Amino acid sequence: MAATGVAIGVIFLVQMVVGVLGNFSLLCHYLFLHLTGCKLRFTDWIMQHLVVANLLTLLCNGLQQIMGAFGLKNFLDDLGCKLLVYLHRVGRNVIMNSTSFLSVFQVITISPKSSRWTNLRLKSPSFIASCVSLSWILSFTINIAFPMDLTSRWSHRNITSLKGFGSKSLDMFHAVLLTGTDVMFMKLILCSSGYLISILYRHNQRMKHIHRNNSPPRSSPESKATKTILLLVSTFLCFYTRSCLFQVNLALMYNPDEFMVNLSALSSVFGGFPVVSPFLIMSLGSRSDIRK
Structure with a gap:
């Protein structure tokens, strides 16, 4: 086995182990808070969906890439391979949807208390809850074509044979549908993030004007939560942009070499966002913001 393949396999393995441990720890943290009777913020409920989607993408994508990099024998049949691809795509969509819902909900929460925002603020918990639930249904539905159209069988060279997880075999309608949903949620993320920055x-x-003659102002819990979500969303945008650039570069290359294929695979799943995001949430989240 080539040294490059071993190195790529080790990177995939470390990335998957660290990401799974981080997301599973955060999921256990939320479960502990629920069992002890703590009242979580509604954004924490959305983050739980994000954590589940992170675990789904890390496990499904990581298993394929690790076995492909180490040249291990395939132990899954054709149906198992297609199921991994399908669940990976579902998790990917839910990650994007949950990130956009986080920023949109925070905009509604901290917006000025004018008459047009009051009713929306009161209804937003049930509205966002319905949207997050529907995002899972939408993700399961629009990605059903992936296992149907995936004709290449998963082998020990799955990274090359399934380049882009079979996306090149999709028909035009399905490609437009997937692209359209991505663009829609990206617009939500960008618009809500820009509005959050202006509000902050x-x-x-x-606060500087009010406290210019007093002690330095202390950040409110809402301000801290907004900054946490902004950092999380900014990290997502950075990883997503890098992943898109690698994928576009790979698609434009007539005969990409193994190094470019492996590099593109490393930047898949939003370039490592599922690995980094739980540690951002744990490091920036404050227990003081969680009320009993």
Whole structure:
């Protein structure tokens, strides 16, 4: 086995182990808070969906890539291979959807208390809850074509033979549908993030004016939560952009070498966002924001 293949396999293995441990630890943390009677913020409920989607993508994608990199014999049949591809795509979509819902819900939460926002703020928990639930249904539905159209059998060279997880075998309608949903949720993320930044900026300016002759102002729990979500969303956008650039570069290459294929595979699943995001949430989240 080539040294490059071993190195790639080790990177995939470390990435999957670290990501699974981080997301599973965060999931256990939320479960412990629920069992002890703590009242979680609604954004924590959305983050639980994000954690589940992270685990789904890491396990499904990591298993394929690790076995392909180490040249291990395939122990799954054709149906098992297609199921991994399908669940990976579902988790990928839910990650994007949950990230957009986090930023949108935070916009509604901290927006000025004007008459047009009041009703929406009161209804937003049930509205976002329905949207998150529907996002799973939508993800399961629009990705059903992946296992149907995947004609290549998973072998020990699955990274090359399934380049892009069979995306090149999709028909035009399905490709447009997938692209359209991605674009829609990316617009939600960008617009809500920009609005959050403007709200935080105006809030900081007011606080500086009020406290200019007093002690330095302390950040409110809402401000801390907003900054946490902004950092999480910014990290997602950075990884997503890098992943897209690698995928586009790979698609434009007539005969990509093994190094470019492996590099593109390493940047898949939003370039490692499922690995980094739980540690961001754990490091920036505050127990003081969770009320009993």
